Amino acid sequence: MTTKELELFALDIRTEIVKAIAKKGGxxxxxxxxxxxxxxxxxxxxxxxxxxxxxxxxxxxxISSKGHAGPALYAALALKGFFPMEWLQKLNIxxxxxxxxxxxxxxxxxxxxxxxxxxxxxxxAGIALGLKKQHKDGQYVYCITGDGESAEGQVWExxxxxxxxxxxxxxxxxxxxxxxIDGTNDEVMSLMDPMKKYSAFGWYTMCVNxxxxxxxxxxxxxxxxxxxxxxxxxxxxxxxxxGVPCIEEVENNxxxxxxxxxxxxxxxxxxxxxxxxxxx
Amino acid sequence: MSEIIYTGAxxxxxxxxxxxxxxxxxxxxxxxxxxxxxxxxxxxxTKELWKKYPDNVINTGIQxxxxxxxxxxxxxxxxKPYVHSFSPFASRRVFDQVFLSIGYAGKSIRxxxxxxxxxxxxNGGTHMCFEDIAMMCTIPxxxxxxxxxxxxxxxxxxxxxxxxxxxxxxTARRGLPDVYSDDTEFRIGEGKLISDGSDVTIIASGIMVGxxxxxxxxxxxxxxxxxxxxxxxxxxxxxxxxxSSAKKTGAVVTAENxxxxxxxxxxxxxxxxxxxxxxxxxxGIEDRFGQVGNEKYLREQYGLxxxxxxxxxxxxxxxxx
Ligand SMILES: Cc1ncc(C[n+]2csc(CCOP(=O)(O)OP(=O)(O)O)c2C)c(N)n1
Numbered sequence: 149m150t151t152k153e154l155e156l157f158a159l160d161i162r163t164e165i166v167k168a169i170a171k172k173g174g175x176x177x178x179x180x181x182x183x184x185x186x187x188x189x190x191x192x193x194x195x196x197x198x199x200x201x202x203x204x205x206x207x208x209x210x211i212s213s214k215g216h217a218g219p220a221l222y223a224a225l226a227l228k229g230f231f232p233m234e235w236l237q238k239l240n241i242x243x244x245x246x247x248x249x250x251x252x253x254x255x256x257x258x259x260x261x262x263x264x265x266x267x268x269x270x271x272x273a274g275i276a277l278g279l280k281k282q283h284k285d286g287q288y289v290y291c292i293t294g295d296g297e298s299a300e301g302q303v304w305e306x307x308x309x310x311x312x313x314x315x316x317x318x319x320x321x322x323x324x325x326x327x328x329i330d331g332t333n334d335e336v337m338s339l340m341d342p343m344k345k346y347s348a349f350g351w352y353t354m355c356v357n358x359x360x361x362x363x364x365x366x367x368x369x370x371x372x373x374x375x376x377x378x379x380x381x382x383x384x385x386x387x388x389x390x391g392v393p394c395i396e397e398v399e400n401n402x403x404x405x406x407x408x409x410x411x412x413x414x415x416x417x418x419x420x421x422x423x424x425x426x427x428x
Numbered sequence: 429m430s431e432i433i434y435t436g437a438x439x440x441x442x443x444x445x446x447x448x449x450x451x452x453x454x455x456x457x458x459x460x461x462x463x464x465x466x467x468x469x470x471x472x473x474t475k476e477l478w479k480k481y482p483d484n485v486i487n488t489g490i491q492x493x494x495x496x497x498x499x500x501x502x503x504x505x506x507x508k509p510y511v512h513s514f515s516p517f518a519s520r521r522v523f524d525q526v527f528l529s530i531g532y533a534g535k536s537i538r539x540x541x542x543x544x545x546x547x548x549x550x551n552g553g554t555h556m557c558f559e560d561i562a563m564m565c566t567i568p569x570x571x572x573x574x575x576x577x578x579x580x581x582x583x584x585x586x587x588x589x590x591x592x593x594x595x596x597x598x599t600a601r602r603g604l605p606d607v608y609s610d611d612t613e614f615r616i617g618e619g620k621l622i623s624d625g626s627d628v629t630i631i632a633s634g635i636m637v638g639x640x641x642x643x644x645x646x647x648x649x650x651x652x653x654x655x656x657x658x659x660x661x662x663x664x665x666x667x668x669x670x671x672s673s674a675k676k677t678g679a680v681v682t683a684e685n686x687x688x689x690x691x692x693x694x695x696x697x698x699x700x701x702x703x704x705x706x707x708x709x710x711x712g713i714e715d716r717f718g719q720v721g722n723e724k725y726l727r728e729q730y731g732l733x734x735x736x737x738x739x740x741x742x743x744x745x746x747x748x749x
Contacts, residue, residue, distance in 0.1 A: 175550075215554060240550055242721040247552040263554025264521065265490050296467060299489035329470045330478070330487055336467055337489025400470065 149192040154361040155425055158188035162391050163418050164223035168239040170411030175248055178388040178401035180220040182325050187224040189364045199229040202256040209275050211260040213268025214294035215249040222246050230257040266300030273306045276318035289318045296328025299337040310379040311350025319380040325388035329402050346381035358384025393417055431609040432622055434641050439578055444473040444601045446578040450585045455484045462502055464511045466495045472512055492517045496525035503535040508589055515541030515598050519560035531567040536592050544598035545685035546726035556718025562690025564596040565663045571616055572662045574634035575599035577607040583614045605638050619666035625655030628741045629673040632683035633692050640683050643737035662692050671703050679744035680708045683737050688712035707747035709740040
């Protein structure tokens with residue numbers, strides 16, 4: 149995909165996130181919107197997968213350790229044909245195939261069940277080691293972590309493990325939106341300098357603008373060539389609710405009600421963005 | 429002195445507000461009380477306290493295991509920790525820390541696990557904890573409380589301030605109808621006889637207390653007289669009340685928002701099988717995981733309904749010898 153196509157794909161992902169969460173009346177919209185650009189890059193140009201065979205052995209893996217970003221992954225998966233778009237209309241409602249938190253047993257294309265923060269990081273490290281041990285070179289494991297989530301000790305156990313085993317087939321992204329539930333990271337539990345921390349654990353680290361698809365894509369390929377046998381950490385500098393101004397401006401936008409008026413505003417802001425992109 | 433005021437209507441105050449106001453009361457009563465949370469103050473209406481009482485309130489961020497360890501350390505400096513997270517993260521996730529750093533090491537803590545069982549509703553299966561009672565009951569000396577309403581919650585939060593060992597509360601955050609009048613006195617190990625009956629005993633805890641009262645109504649229409657008991661504490665269990673009721677009715681049904689493996693039903697059955705064996709039927713989660721849904725839907729999914737209790741009560745009566 150070209151840069152513009154990736155940007156349009158990210159817009160589609162955001163649109164579907166807003167629609168699905170609005171249909172339910174609310175949900176984890178802030179931390180879902182933030183990773184739309186990353187998902188566009190991963191599913192648009194980077195990852196190897198087959199929507200018809202979601203558990204294809206040769207695929208790259210994607211784990212969202214911040215399991216509450218399920219709606220974002222589901223939007224990308226539906227748009228790529230893993231399951232019918234109509235499923236999104238049943239996000240997190242009674243009897244759904246799409247529970248709000250990532251669920252590998254219910255959702256084709258979801259590689260790990262997450263929602264208890266910290267656990268996905270270790271699962272990702274385990275997959276990366278498993279692939280390595282079986283000499284499945286060229287297959288990558290991508291894992292999305294949260295900045296609030298990074299307070300969990302388990303994240304750092306996984307980081308130490310990956311550093312120790314030189315898991316260069318493992319790429320962690322940090323959704324660095326600086327917010328969690330009770331406030332900003334600095335108010336609740338400082339993350340300090342995540343690049344220095346991962347670096348101390350033996351990782352190759354980078355930090356990019358998480359709202360810029362080409363920066364993300366370039367970082368991934370640059371890191372793969374320059375990591376020197378180390379696991380890769382890429383911090384995505386973003387704003388929570390990224391890409392939808394009326395959600396960004398809600399101070400506590402972690403898990404919120406999305407009434408029709410707010411949804412309409414969000415969708416019209418996305419539409420406006422799309423118009424500008426197409427005109428460019 | 430104690431009145432049953434259950435109507436099933438929305439409560440005077442939500443559990444989360446009661447939690448925050450009771451903590452505030454405790455801070456004034458005893459400056460060594462400390463409340464610790466792991467990034468879920470926003471969910472428990474306690475964020476105001478964080479700003480207002482910086483000496484008494486600590487946020488560890490999302491690190492539940494560390495939170496329990498820190499509480500263990502604070503205790504050693506003379507402080508009295510109350511810690512909160514969602515029930516899976518306040519029990520499953522930190523069980524070893526609770527067991528060793530607090531229980532085995534002879535310290536004291538009050539743990540509040542919110543969104544117990546199906547009350548995790550739309551957070552779904554990853555957040556739905558049907559096994560906290562089972563785990564916690566294995567800790568020697570533990571007190572396990574399945575919160576039935578706001579009056580009980582408030583009273584026991586205050587009462588357990590100086591209690592040694594592990595005290596574990598599991599509770600809903602919202603929508604828990606009042607059962608007891610405000611002036612009701614509660615004591616650890618002392619159950620409440622909610623209504624008298626002669627044919628069958630329904631022992632229910634937490635969100636199932638109101639459901640049990642409704643079930644007794646259904647049974648009454650069928651000419652069956654059901655006694656309803658809230659054990660208040662699942663451990664220690666009110667042995668005398670339960671044994672004497674079993675002797676009177678000769679049949680028991682338990683009802684809980686928890687797995688039937690290792691929960692209230694299992695504790696009651698284990699008591700009665702030794703002391704006064706009668707048929708015990710259990711209403712609870714039967715070997716299943718959680719899922720998303722509203723409370724009503726989930727109650728139907730898992731059989732946590734008045735109809736199911738009534739049905740099991742009739743079955744228990746049929747099994748009488
Ligand atoms: C072990 C665990 N503790 C607590 C929670 C409740 N919880 C869900 S999301 C969240 C905040 C997450 O913050 P962050 O990782 O920064 O996510 P983002 O802001 O990117 O959405 C919390 C505390 C949980 N899901 N798992």
